[in-house]
Amino acid sequence: MHLKLKINGEVRELAVEPYRSLLDVLRNEAGLTGTKKGCDVGDCGACTVIVDGKPVNSCLMLGVEAHGREVQTIEGLQHALQDSFIRHGAAQCGFCTPGMIMMAKALLDENPRPSEEEVRFAIAGNICRCTGYTKIVEAILKCR
Amino acid sequence: MRRFEYFEPTTLGEAAALLARYGGRAQPLAGGTDLLVELKEQLRRAECVVNIKRIPGMDTLSYDEREGLRIGALVTAREVELSPIALGKYSSLVQATRELGSIQVRNRATIVGNICRASPSADTLPPLIADSASVRIVGGKGERTVRLEDFFTGPGKTVLAVDELVTELVLPPPLPGTRKIYIKHGRRKAMELATVGVAVTWNADVKIVLGAVAPTPIRARKAEDLLRGRTLDEKLIAQAAQAAADESRPISNVRASADYRREMVEVLTRRALQRCI
Numbered sequence: 426m427h428l429k430l431k432i433n434g435e436v437r438e439l440a441v442e443p444y445r446s447l448l449d450v451l452r453n454e455a456g457l458t459g460t461k462k463g464c465d466v467g468d469c470g471a472c473t474v475i476v477d478g479k480p481v482n483s484c485l486m487l488g489v490e491a492h493g494r495e496v497q498t499i500e501g502l503q504h505a506l507q508d509s510f511i512r513h514g515a516a517q518c519g520f521c522t523p524g525m526i527m528m529a530k531a532l533l534d535e536n537p538r539p540s541e542e543e544v545r546f547a548i549a550g551n552i553c554r555c556t557g558y559t560k561i562v563e564a565i566l567k568c569r
Numbered sequence: 570m571r572r573f574e575y576f577e578p579t580t581l582g583e584a585a586a587l588l589a590r591y592g593g594r595a596q597p598l599a600g601g602t603d604l605l606v607e608l609k610e611q612l613r614r615a616e617c618v619v620n621i622k623r624i625p626g627m628d629t630l631s632y633d634e635r636e637g638l639r640i641g642a643l644v645t646a647r648e649v650e651l652s653p654i655a656l657g658k659y660s661s662l663v664q665a666t667r668e669l670g671s672i673q674v675r676n677r678a679t680i681v682g683n684i685c686r687a688s689p690s691a692d693t694l695p696p697l698i699a700d701s702a703s704v705r706i707v708g709g710k711g712e713r714t715v716r717l718e719d720f721f722t723g724p725g726k727t728v729l730a731v732d733e734l735v736t737e738l739v740l741p742p743p744l745p746g747t748r749k750i751y752i753k754h755g756r757r758k759a760m761e762l763a764t765v766g767v768a769v770t771w772n773a774d775v776k777i778v779l780g781a782v783a784p785t786p787i788r789a790r791k792a793e794d795l796l797r798g799r800t801l802d803e804k805l806i807a808q809a810a811q812a813a814a815d816e817s818r819p820i821s822n823v824r825a826s827a828d829y830r831r832e833m834v835e836v837l838t839r840r841a842l843q844r845c846i
Contacts (some may be wrong), residue, residue, distance in 0.1 A: 426575070443575030443618070446605065466606045467674055468760065479676045485602045486677060489575065491622065528673070548761035550671020569804075 433501025
């Protein structure tokens with residue numbers, strides 16, 4: 426099927442099968458491998474992207490459902506969060522980091538001054554097996 | 570995912586016709602947060618996926634004093650979670666919604682999808698039933714309305730015919746002074762399926778609904794009968810909580826044993842009723 430969407434501000438036209446997830450379309454058709462495939466069933470949050478302003482699991486959305494929509498991925502992001510994650514040691518193996526940062530960006534867009542509890546609530550669907558979350562929460566809180 | 574045919578009908582009639590044509594081999598797609606997982610893990614097969622998101626008129630979340638809250642089939646869990654009117658008048662539903670998956674999931678998942686999936690442990694079902702929700706259904710043969718309480722026939726099973734879709738949920742306005750509680754018990758705070766869920770809507774017509782302790786969500790009718798028309802006190806609460814536990818029919822599975830679940834029905838029902846005093 427013909428898919429026309431905006432990815433990181435750029436209009437892209439792609440030919441995709443309807444049974445491919447948005448995650449696979451981004452990684453394999455659009456060549457944007459910054460968005461990670463962890464569990465592929467919506468549990469880990471590594472594939473988090475922002476669609477029309479809302480954070481979603483790109484593994485739980487068909488690529489064709491993104492027709493006419495605007496998708497933001499880590500490749501298009503320039504935000505204080507990235508520097509903050511580096512400074513606070515919030516990335517270790519790094520696999521959760523793109524999804525974590527996209528979720529944090531969505532949170533800060535909606536609520537520029539979140540409490541620690543609100544940060545933890547927001548990233549509940551982003552699993553990190555390295556950091557124990559403390560550094561990640563600190564990095565996000567420093568961007569308020 | 571295996572290959573499937575894909576359609577985006579723009580009317581309910583068109584959607585019903587597609588579902589009828591494919592018999593049980595078509596799957597409607599709304600939020601997709603369950604369907605895509607089940608297709609990937611081959612727990613469900615679909616020759617055809619019918620995306621209903623292009624059908625107009627089903628994305629409305631609205632309230633009026635006469636009819637109450639209307640939740641269209643395309644309204645996401647996150648929209649309900651963030652709705653001030655829902656928080657004010659249907660607080661147990663909002664509480665349950667906040668505990669469903671992650672924000673990412675709730676931005677896609679629909680409340681109507683949660684009921685159509687008919688999981689016995691689904692978080693939104695006990696508060697919706699306690700709120701006396703009804704379900705509007707459209708299919709090839711026309712329209713009908715069913716009480717949500719009568720909608721479920723077993724785990725993953727509902728009264729829906731293959732060519733029928735739920736178009737909206739309707740929740741009557743709460744009586745003045747109504748208290749609403751939903752308590753979920755799980756092994757962790759987030760990203761969890763309920764081990765037991767208890768919803769209580771406390772007013773002249775008390776309702777207690779138990780999740781994850783029977784093939785479908787169930788009313789604890791004996792407990793309700795004990796309470797109806799009475800003033801809550803500790804002794805009465807203890808009796809009602811025990812009655813609710815006795816009425817539950819839990820199974821043992823990976824999340825908990827049947828005995829533990831039954832025990833937790835007693836504990837959570839007691840806590841919920843204490844919060845209604």
